[in-house]
Amino acid sequence: MSYIKDKRKKIIIGNVSNQLIIIYTLLVLFGWVNIYAANFDNNSTAIIDFSRNAGKQIIWIGLAGFFAIFILLIDSRFFSIFSYPVYIIIMLSLIAVIFVGKEVAGSRSWFQIGSFALQPAEFGKFATSLALSKYLSATNIRFEEFKTRIIATIIIIIPFLLILLQNDTGSALVYGFFIFVFYREGLSGNILIIGVLLAFMLTLSLIVNKYIIISCLAVVTLYFVYYTRRFKKDRILFIFAFVLSASLLLSFDYIYNNVLKTHHRDRIEVLFGKKVDEKGAGYNVIQSKIAIGSGGVIGKGFLEGTQTKYNFVPEQSTDFIFCTVGEEYGFLGSSIVVILFIYLIVQIISLSERQRSPFSRIYGYCVAVIIFAHFVINIAMAIGLLPVIGIPLPFFSYGGSSLLSFTILLFVFIKQTGDKHEII
């Protein structure tokens, strides 16, 4: 009885893994088509031209395929055993890149190797996932313990700070999404809610004067203090919450005005319509929205997007690749891409839950939230829901580091979900 059940489960897992590989392949290939379109030049129609992005990406796709097969062939315990070494090596390279890296657009985050450049930050997410999974899955570790949470946070904070030092705010932001992994492992849901409320309050402070918000909070606090006067403990809690949020607001205001760079502030103000700047900070977003918006229901067709073809959207093969989808394939094409991503992420979570080993499960969650983080930030930026934050769309955007790191990230998980006979 139990045998049959087990067998069926394995078959299902096998099928789901195959689905992940199919979605991965679809995204990579469709991504390549869009990179080709974004870089299309009437004067050079060759598909394989290694001096151009689309040509280079073919090499990266080949390399990614090689890595994927390699991962599926080696022992699934390999990565759990070598988690810490991988983490340490990548952290060291993140430090090294600060000193020997090549500076690109103000960020010092690339190793230049011949004509190819490698971005260790992309691999940082993979390494952090391994280390975090390894640490939290150890038999003597209980997430309920305060010490555990501190150490887990440190594992995340280290790459976060190193990447921030490289001036790559976008990539650093992704590490914040590990809070979803913590939530799954036992972090109180209230913290997520408080986090969301704080984020809402801070966002609001960009639009409404901060002293008005503080006054409102004070009124609410007074009301509750009066209402709950019989319970002294609650009163103190409310007052504490008020003081905390007020000081957070003020320090956020300080960080916003003094720590953030002008171009960050510009991007945020453009998003909230406080600043209209068609030629400067707002240009990318406007052109991106025009590209997507002009796609209509079914899009203008392959190589027919004028925004795409004539370079109105900067960074179109990397951070703004979604514009090409929106313009050339319209609502249909872009919705399918969104659905594929959500389906992929949801399936990874389902699959993670079915894992027997905590390492596989936690690692699966890490994979899901990292892909989700990139997906959310990248597309929200392209459709004007978030300020411009330059991070790639997984599997899709042009760039070897990104494609390789996401391929490794995903296939290590796929490898964890079963043995090779069932998935290949």
Added chain:
Amino acid sequence: MKVNYEERANVLQVIFIIIGIIFVIRLFFLQIIDSSYKNSANNNVLRYTTDYPGRGLIYDRNNELMVCNEAAYDLMIIPKDLKKDFDTLSFCSMINIDINDFRTRLDKAKKFSRYKGSVFEAQISKEDYASIQEKMYKYKGFYFRLRTIRKYIKPIAAHVFGYIGEVNQSIIDKDNDKYYKAGDYVGIAGIEKQYEQELRGSKGLKILMADALNRDKGSYKNGEYDIAPVSGSNLYSGLDYALQEYGEKLMENKRGSVVAIDPSTGEILALISVPSYDPNLLVGRTRTKNYKLLQDDPNKPLFNRALKAKYPPGSTFKLINALIGLQERAITFSTTYPCSRGFHYGGLNVGCHEHNSPLDLEGSIIHSCNAYYCKAFGAILNKYKTDRDGYIVWRNYVTKFGFGNKFNSDIPNHSSGFVPKAEYYDKRYGKNGWKWLTVISLAIGQGELGITPLQLANMSAIIANRGYYITPHLIKKIGNKVPNKEYLVKHYTGISKIYFDKVADAMYNVVEGGTGMGGKINGISVCGKTGTAQNPHGKDHSIFVAFAPKDNPKISISVFVENAGFGATWAVPIASLMIEKYLNDTVLRKDLEDRMFKPIP
């Protein structure tokens, strides 16, 4: 306590799915609900450029080209392409403008668009273009756009052709078809204005694409949405270009007008008003400047005397009174009136020159007797119950000759002249306060009468046709079709042909042995009538109307020479030379010709 967190997987999945749904909804709004992005994308990439058609050409009656188009170049500017080290001074001296002018134009262009081209200096001639083009590489941000400008082959007939100019806001506002855009050209006067619709053709549209750096990316969808320009129709005028030229030469250094009409068709052969100007002055970028100069010229070269000047017709009008008198049976061929150096009635005296007396009708025309026509005019008006009734009948005949009315014709902006209505005199003298004697000046073509040279030429055509006229017109064909059915209609005067025959005979004798003897041409039977219009401002105007040959006439003509004294001295020879030129193609009377070329002493 062991807690199971498995259900949190669902919480996270739901959150992620909700985010996905938010994205799809957002995409739905961006891509399907809001259509403004399509326009923005088109605005980014599409460059609409007007493809200007060639303006129609104008030919004369012998298919000789009179008006054509010539390449000219608009100097265009794209403000964003101007470099920091732009040498404004040398640029200004190259195109001959001052530096403040440069700045205003640059500001204007910037206001229009920093990325799109706008006209900086319009219609630079071929010659200037050649010298500027060589240096253009130094001035990034400027380029040339080919346009055409009008070219008038000979420096004549300015009043006939008129001119074209840039449309102004009021033309754009009044244009119901929304055809004109700022920067377009439109006919402002003359044939150019009258036949604007036909001459302009229709503009084409080219849709080009440009990338983010405004570099040309070729035509949009292989020109699928382009509209080809349609050239304007060619006009075939009834004008005789050579005759026009000859007439203008004869009239040089004089003031006045010559109008020649082919009586059988109503086609205008020559329409001359002097002083005139070279029509090429009002072309291209010097137009505004030159227009001002012409406008300020005390000789008023822009004033078209042939169509707008209202003269008293003088003795030429006696022909009309003779015809009306005959038709009204107030006089007959054999009616004679005595003349004692004028017409004297009570205290009223209308003088006349020395001639045989009494004269019959023919004699009165040959010798242009004033007394005869005063009496004949009296006889016409006295036939009716009151002189006023008689006057109304008389005036009705006069208007049938085209006097006091405008022609339903393509002749631009011509005056209706003035033939007073009975009410005019009622107002002046009281309803019963005037008689035939009050308005006796009308008998000899003086008084309140205002007749244009065109109307007088048409009168001559009516006599040539022995009773009718075809509306005088300038253009006989547009492409292959007749522009106006009106040009096929004969307008009768209501006076019998036999009377016209008689008057024509008399006119023949005017030239053979009367006041118009200077107009005689060997081998051509010329009929004519002299006139002298009294002019309160100086010497009388010399007038002559004529047609030839007497039978089957080919040309009828009116000549006005201002302040030239008696009709016979200047107007008669000029008309005669015109007739000779038109009918014989060459003029044999070189002495006469030379005398006429000279200015009036």
